[in-house]
Amino acid sequence: DVKVTQSSRYLVKRTGEKVFLECVQDMDHENMFWYRQDPGLGLRLIYFSYDVKMKEKGDIPEGYSVSREKKERFSLILESASTNQTSMYLCASSLPRTGLDEQFFGPGTRLTVL
Amino acid sequence: EDQVTQSPEALRLQEGESSSLNCSYTVSGLRGLFWYRQDPGKGPEFLFTLYSAGEEKEKERLKATLTKKESFLHITAPKPEDSATYLCAVQGRDDKIIFGKGTRLHILP
Numbered sequence: 001d002v003k004v005t006q007s008s009r010y011l012v013k014r015t016g017e018k019v020f021l022e023c024v025q026d027m028d029h030e031n032m033f034w035y036r037q038d039p040g041l042g043l044r045l046i047y048f049s050y051d052v053k054m055k056e057k058g059d060i061p062e063g064y065s066v067s068r069e070k071k072e073r074f075s076l077i078l079e080s081a082s083t084n085q086t087s088m089y090l091c092a093s094s095l096p097r098t099g100l101d102e103q104f105f106g107p108g109t110r111l112t113v114l
Numbered sequence: 115e116d117q118v119t120q121s122p123e124a125l126r127l128q129e130g131e132s133s134s135l136n137c138s139y140t141v142s143g144l145r146g147l148f149w150y151r152q153d154p155g156k157g158p159e160f161l162f163t164l165y166s167a168g169e170e171k172e173k174e175r176l177k178a179t180l181t182k183k184e185s186f187l188h189i190t191a192p193k194p195e196d197s198a199t200y201l202c203a204v205q206g207r208d209d210k211i212i213f214g215k216g217t218r219l220h221i222l223p
Contacts (some may be wrong), residue, residue: 004157035213042215043158043201090157102148103211105157 004106019078023091031094032074036087120214135187143207150201
């Protein structure tokens with residue numbers, strides 16, 4: 001079974017803090033994705049990566065950055081957290097074909113920024 | 115502009131009462147349409163991929179169908195454990211994946 005794990009289920013941070021969300025997958029997938037999910041807005045793509053050290057902006061990259069130093073690990077960074085970044089953050093990975101196959105999601109991190 | 119619209123937003127059914135969820139889409143060059151199930155507080159779980167109009171896939175009480183403009187997720191004789199949010203997503207020629215907002219399904223025992 002593919003397993004995608006995220007470093008925290010719940011996280012509370014203060015405005016202006018630098019926040020790191022970690023995601024690790026154990027199936028040697030090349031593609032990894034970060035989404036945020038908000039009521040009424042659905043899943044929105046923040047960043048994705050098709051290979052180590054490669055990153056592409058999704059639909060809402062502002063205020064975020066990512067790092068992929070190893071194939072199995074994809075980190076989402078909030079440089080200076082703001083209250084409008086309070087959300088559920090979901091990491092996903094998929095097989096080598098250019099993201100067409102099904103994505104495997106982690107359990108999510110519910111981030112609250114005070 | 116590519117978009118995905120799911121309806122209804124929420125649906126309550128009695129156990130055993132069959133129904134369908136709709137996913138209407140507009141995309142340039144559909145490469146794939148995906149259905150996912152999401153339980154509260156968890157990440158989405160993959161159900162199906164459909165690639166071309168006319169294609170159908172089944173899994174237990176679920177059956178997904180695809181036309182050139184929409185997809186249906188048919189639920190036959192649902193059970194309470196089928197209660198979840200069902201998400202539809204499409205991938206177009208530009209490889210971008212767009213998710214709908216989901217349908218919250220509640221099956222009453």
